[in-house]
Amino acid sequence: xxxxxxxxxxxxxxxxxxxxxxxxxxxxxxxxxxxxxxxxxxxxxxxxxxxxxxxxxxxxxxxxxxxxxxxxxxxxx
Amino acid sequence: xxxxxxxxxxxxxxxxxxxxxxxxxxxxxxxxxxxxxxxxxxxxxxxxxxxxxxxxxxxxxxxxxxxxxxxxxxxxxxxxxxxxxxxxxxxxxxxxxxxxxxxxxxxxxxxxxxxxxxxxxxxxxxxxxxxxxxxxxxxxxxxxxxxxxxxxxxxxxxxxxxxxxxxxxxxxxxxxxxxxxxxxxxxxxxxxxxxxxxxxxxxxxxxxxxxxxxxxxxxxxxxxxxxxxxxxxxxxxxxxxxxxxxxxxxxxxxxxxxxxxxxxxxxxxxxxxxxxxxxxxxxxxxxxxxxxxxxxxxxxxxxxxxxxxxxxxxxxxxxxxxxxxxxxxxxxxxxxxxxxxxxxxxxxxxxxxxxxxxxxxxxxxxxxxxxxxxxxxxxxxxxxxxxxxxxxxxxxxxxxxxxxxxxxxxxxxxxxxxxxxxxxxxxxxxxxxxxxxxxxxxxxxxxxxxxxxxxxxxxxxxxxxxxxxxxxxxxxxxxxxxxxxxxxxxxxxxxxxxxxxxxxxxxxxxxxxxxxxxxxxxxxxxxxx
Numbered sequence: 001x002x003x004x005x006x007x008x009x010x011x012x013x014x015x016x017x018x019x020x021x022x023x024x025x026x027x028x029x030x031x032x033x034x035x036x037x038x039x040x041x042x043x044x045x046x047x048x049x050x051x052x053x054x055x056x057x058x059x060x061x062x063x064x065x066x067x068x069x070x071x072x073x074x075x076x077x
Numbered sequence: 078x079x080x081x082x083x084x085x086x087x088x089x090x091x092x093x094x095x096x097x098x099x100x101x102x103x104x105x106x107x108x109x110x111x112x113x114x115x116x117x118x119x120x121x122x123x124x125x126x127x128x129x130x131x132x133x134x135x136x137x138x139x140x141x142x143x144x145x146x147x148x149x150x151x152x153x154x155x156x157x158x159x160x161x162x163x164x165x166x167x168x169x170x171x172x173x174x175x176x177x178x179x180x181x182x183x184x185x186x187x188x189x190x191x192x193x194x195x196x197x198x199x200x201x202x203x204x205x206x207x208x209x210x211x212x213x214x215x216x217x218x219x220x221x222x223x224x225x226x227x228x229x230x231x232x233x234x235x236x237x238x239x240x241x242x243x244x245x246x247x248x249x250x251x252x253x254x255x256x257x258x259x260x261x262x263x264x265x266x267x268x269x270x271x272x273x274x275x276x277x278x279x280x281x282x283x284x285x286x287x288x289x290x291x292x293x294x295x296x297x298x299x300x301x302x303x304x305x306x307x308x309x310x311x312x313x314x315x316x317x318x319x320x321x322x323x324x325x326x327x328x329x330x331x332x333x334x335x336x337x338x339x340x341x342x343x344x345x346x347x348x349x350x351x352x353x354x355x356x357x358x359x360x361x362x363x364x365x366x367x368x369x370x371x372x373x374x375x376x377x378x379x380x381x382x383x384x385x386x387x388x389x390x391x392x393x394x395x396x397x398x399x400x401x402x403x404x405x406x407x408x409x410x411x412x413x414x415x416x417x418x419x420x421x422x423x424x425x426x427x428x429x430x431x432x433x434x435x436x437x438x439x440x441x442x443x444x445x446x447x448x449x450x451x452x453x454x455x456x457x458x459x460x461x462x463x464x465x466x467x468x469x470x471x472x473x474x475x476x477x478x479x480x481x482x483x484x485x486x487x488x489x490x491x492x493x494x495x496x497x498x499x500x501x502x503x504x505x506x507x508x509x510x511x512x513x514x515x516x517x518x519x520x521x522x523x524x525x526x527x528x529x530x531x532x533x534x535x536x537x538x539x540x541x542x543x544x545x546x547x548x549x550x551x552x553x554x555x556x557x558x559x560x561x562x563x564x565x566x567x568x569x570x571x572x573x574x575x576x577x578x579x580x581x582x583x584x585x586x587x588x589x590x591x592x593x594x595x596x597x598x599x600x601x602x603x604x605x606x
Contacts, residue, residue: 001275003575017492017560017575019215019279022341024561037147043319043342050360052138052187053341054215056320 005057016055023051030063039065125375129261130172131312131368132165135181135338136214136360139191141198141406143393144361154393156362158202159406161391162399164365165206175262178207181338181357182214182272182316185228189482190406190413195224197231198409202402204233210268213238213253214316214338215276218284226252237270237314240296242289250288256300258308264372267308269300271315271325273339279577282452293317294328301331309372310379312336319344319357326353333379334368346385354379356387364388417482420475421586422593428471430484432464434514434605437597438484439467442581443519444597445588446554451493452576457554458540459501460519462581463508463564466556467517476593481586489556491578494569499547502535503568509534514603515564521545525605556581 004015007025016025022041023031033039034051041049044060143157154160169176180203185196196217203211213236217225229236229252239255242248249255256269271293277285297313304311310333315322318339326335332353337344341360347368348355358366366388371381428438439462447460469483496504501521508516509525510532524537538545555569557577562570578584589595 001278003278003573015570016562017570017572018275019575019577020557020561024557024563028563045344045348047345048343048359050136050341050343052360053136054318054339056318056340058320059340 002057005055005059007055007057008060010062018055020055021051022049022053022055022061025055025061026051026063033063033065039063125373126380127175127262127264127372127374128172129175129177129264129266129370129372130168131177131179131334131336131356131366131370132168133179133181133336133356133366133368134161134358134362134364135212135316135336136183136341137180137185137199137362138183138187138216138360139185139196139199140188140361140363141190141202142188142410144363156391157393157398157406158199158362159398159400159403160393160396161362161365162202162206162402163396164389164391166399167396168367169207173262175264177259177261177266177268177312178209179268179312179314179336180208180211181314181336182212183216183338184211184214186216186219187361187488189417189478190409193413193416194409195220196228198405200228200231202405204231205399205401205405208232208234209259210234210237210257210270210314212236212270212314212316212338213241213250213272215273215280218276218280221284222250222252222286222288229253237268238272239269239300240274240291240293241272241276242291244287244289256304258304263374264310265308266310266312267304268312268314269297269304271296271313271317273316273318274321281578282576293321293325297325297329297332301329305331309374309377310334310370315339319355322355322357323348323350326350326355334370336366336368343388345388347383347387354382358388363391365391417479418477420477421481422589422595423475424471424473425594425596426598427473428476428484428597430467430470434464435517435599435601435603437599438470439464439517440519440600440602441588441595441597442467442485442585443517445585446491446556446581447519448588449491449554449578449584451552451554451578452574453552455552457493457520458551459521460554461504461559462517462556463559463566464515464517465564466558476589476595478582478586481589482582485582485585487558489558489581491554491581491584492557492560492575493552493554493578494560494572494575495550496553496569496572497547498540498545498549498551500568500571501540501545501551501553502538502547504566505535505538506532507566507568509605514605516566516603518602522602522604525603527605554578 141158143154236253238253241250258267276290312334316338319342322337335355337357342357343359344357358364369383373380443460451457521540525534
């Protein structure tokens with residue numbers, strides 16, 4: 001099994017160590033938006049994906065922003 | 078008489094049709110996907126079919142308490158073990174006991190409440206809910222094999238991992254079984270478990286010592302033919318992640334359903350690859366999956382299945398929570414709070430949060446990081462942690478775990494890797510490009526001059542008192558956030574031989590316990606102008 005996986009975030013290809021999570025791939029600002037309920041992460045099929053989901057080779061992630069999306073009350077900033 | 082003869086002929090023709098159908102391959106094509114409300118299919122007037130349901134969770138990560146979610150001015154509670162248990166009980170009644178309750182692994186690690194009991198809290202609750210099996214996820218090895226075996230002894234259901242084998246014997250890991258076969262109503266269901274094949278690459282070496290994690294498809298291909306003969310339906314309970322579940326479905330014949338995990342994917346509409354259905358229920362107990370299957374016993378195939386709304390959002394107030402589980406959650410939360418409030422040790426100085434450059438609390442954290450095994454039975458040459466990841470202060474006096482958690486609230490884990498001196502130089506230059514000195518260090522010092530152009534600001538860098546050698550490979554301990562290129566530190570992504578360790582907060586907590594009273598100070602590790 002390769003030490004690294006190839007992932008696309010909003011269409012942009014990037015490479016990460018095996019074992020890293022969605023939160024590491026999408027960047028700090030997007031993580032903050034998800035934790036505050038302003039965005040969600042989806043895969044290529046439109047399925048929601050949690051920030052702590054394990055990245056896998058070939059995964060395509062999209063950060064979808066929405067003002068009305070609910071989020072945790074005590075989200076860290 | 079003629080009418081009776083006609084009726085017999087019709088029955089005979091029907092029976093022959095059934096026999097022919099029964100001689101077809103046991104895994105026939107499924108119909109076009111259609112939404113299927115349970116009430117419409119559970120009719121007792123269809124004796125040739127049996128309606129069953131697979132209820133499933135995965136990646137619960139110890140989330141036994143519900144989480145408060147806000148929507149504008151209002152809020153509601155999502156998830157929670159007592160709510161999950163309430164829903165399972167309701168479905169058990171709805172399907173007259175014809176349910177299979179499965180979990181896709183990574184069940185215990187992730188919350189203080191569960192971590193402090195090493196997952197016992199979650200297993201106790203799953204026992205009450207009557208789970209039938211759990212796959213072994215990579216995080217289920219986080220406390221080592223002995224703890225895992227303790228959970229196996231505690232659980233009233235088996236852990237399944239056909240591809241986790243002992244190196245010495247080649248037999249399946251003694252804390253797990255490869256599969257089970259269970260009768261659900263009149264349907265015999267085989268459940269084959271697959272753990273994450275990359276577990277040894279992303280876990281602490283000591284936790285997986287003596288074990289091999291084999292590829293999923295090869296393992297499944299060995300077991301499936303025999304299971305197809307023994308059972309009516311074959312389910313793979315997988316912790317491979319959605320990408321590998323899809324590859325498994327495409328490459329191995331004879332799998333009816335894959336109940337997945339690892340990628341934390343909320344598959345609301347059942348995915349189908351070839352003749353295999355794939356489901357996964359997000360993570361952190363926010364969803365309960367319910368896959369209803371109508372099995373034709375004579376045609377020996379699934380004739381209908383849930384295609385949409387496969388996931389039930391678990392929200393407080395929808396259903397009565399299980400009282401027994403709710404009482405357990407309350408007990409475990411109370412126990413955890415007591416531990417949160419218990420002093421780990423004492424600090425003789427105020428440990429203030431720092432925003433740039435060196436500060437005593439930062440030195441304490443990176444020293445703790447450099448005190449533990451960095452992957453080869455040795456400590457790292459250098460430890461690095463970003464200043465911005467230190468989020469609170471601790472006043473002089475006793476230090477509790479709760480206080481320390483506020484200092485390091487991001488649940489980062491230690492991550493060690495090889496970097497050349499040249500790469501470390503790039504990282505340091507990045508650290509002084511914006512906020513001055515945004516990289517705490519242990520095992521090394523650096524001097525910088527911000528009046529110089531970017532890329533030429535590091536004046537002196539010493540590791541163990543010796544000049545940083547651009548060509549030498551150093552072992553560097555950092556955190557997963559930086560390993561992923563966080564804070565713009567993308568050079569970490571070019572490291573190699575990466576190994577993971579324990580959560581940073583736990584490592585610092587143990588360091589404080591060992592060295593109390595602590596009195597870290599500024600030592601001239603980072604000098605800038």
